[in-house]
Amino acid sequence: MTRVKRLLRGVAWLVLPAELALVVCLMAGLRPPAPVMAAAEAAxxxxxxxxxxxxxxLWRGEGLTPREAVGELVPEPVLRLAGHELRLMWSLLLWAAxxxxxxxxxxxxxxxxxxxxxxxxxxxxxxxVETVGMSxxxxxxxxxxxxxLVLDVYTVLFVVGLHAASVTRPHTLSEDVLRLRQxxxxxxxxxxERIASASYELMFTHDKKEDGVLNLPVGSQTSLTLALTEPVVSVGLLGGTREVHTVRCHADDARSMLRAVTRARTALSPPPGRPA
Incomplete structure (x- = not known):
């Protein structure tokens, strides 16, 4: 089965670029011969x-879940990009509702x-405006x-979806976990329990190559800095992971968020001499 999956991926890397080349030809007004078109569609x-x-x-025979089966067939970066696009479109519906x-x-x-x-x-x-002009x-x-036109309309939906995703996916604080999203x-x-300190720190410049630091700016600014006693794992858009020991983020009411995090940390581990 592993050989079959590798063969299918190799064929996909050949067929899909060829299909894209045909689309470019059609856009340029060049129509390939009918046998070439038929062969491409058949492939x-x-x-x-x-x-x-x-x-x-994989699903029925080997007992994998549908998600696991798709993961076996589709490269992880492609799967994660597709998932990101779907989340943006779903965010538009959540925002409307x-x-x-x-x-x-x-x-x-x-x-x-x-x-x-x-x-x-x-x-x-x-x-x-660009969509209207190009049309x-x-x-x-x-x-x-x-x-x-399709690309332009999708670009508009993508941009609005970024805002909708930010609105519908806020930072959340539970009894024992702070969840930061962008x-x-x-x-x-x-x-x-891993937050050593939390402070209000307004910053407008960030070093993207700073080791062990995760910056989550909004409008090019962060307002809260969290120093951790133990690193947490941050997963990138394409699936890459790295450990971070400092996280900088932003909130509409950063000081209120800081007070809430401080209270939650105190309730989780009250200072010595005070009853729990």
């Missing part, structure tokens, strides 16, 4: 059928989307116009 169809057959074999994701009963919630809203909405407006300019080329691509859980 894509056969690849999809083979992938479906292996998926069913005024609901939030990942907030448990009793959790304290701290929003962090306010200071980047103007920037994202401004960028979204520019994308809308007018590409009118004489229907295929190219359709492709660019849009739909960062989600770090920090046990309160």
């Amino acid at each position: 894509v169809l056969l690849l999809l059928l083979a992938e479906a057959a292996v998926f069913l074999r 005024r609901r939030r994701a990942g907030v448990g009963p009793g959790d304290q919630v701290f929003g962090h989307a306010r200071d980047q809203a103007a920037l994202l909405f401004g960028f979204g407006f520019v994308c809308v 007018y300019l590409l009118g004489p080329w229907p295929v190219l116009h359709a492709v660019v 849009a739909a691509h960062v989600d770090v859980r920090i046990p309160l």
Whole structure:
């Protein structure tokens, strides 16, 4: 089965770029010969059928869950990128319904989307203007116009989805865990017992290469700095991991969040001499 999976991935790396090249030709007004088009479509169809057959074999035959079976067939970076896009689109629905994701009963919630809203909405407006302009300019080329229109509309949804993800995925504080999030691509859980100190520290510049430090800026700023007694693992967008011992984040009401974290840490391990 391992050889079959490797073979399918190798075929996919050949077929998908070829399909993309055909799309580019069609956008440029060049129509390849009919046999070439038929062969390309047949190759894509056969690849999809083979992938479906292996998926069913892994799911039904080897007892894997559907998620595990997909993970065996699709490279992790591709799977994580697809998951990120789906979370953005789902965030739009949650935002419209005024609901939030990942907030448990009793959790304290701290929003962090306010200071980047103007920037994202401004960028979204520019994308809308660009969509209208490109639709007018590409009118004489229907295929190219359709492709660019789809990309432009998706770009607008992507930008608005970034804001929606920030709104619907706030920082949360439970009895023993502080959960810090950034849009739909960062989600770090920090046990309160690992927080050595928490302080209000407004920063507008951050060194991305600073070892062991995770910066989660909003509108290019962070306002809270957390120093940890033990590192926590941060997972990147494409699945890469690294250990961090200092986390800087931002909240709309940073001082209120700092007070809540301090109270939660005190309740978890009260100072000596005081009753628990």
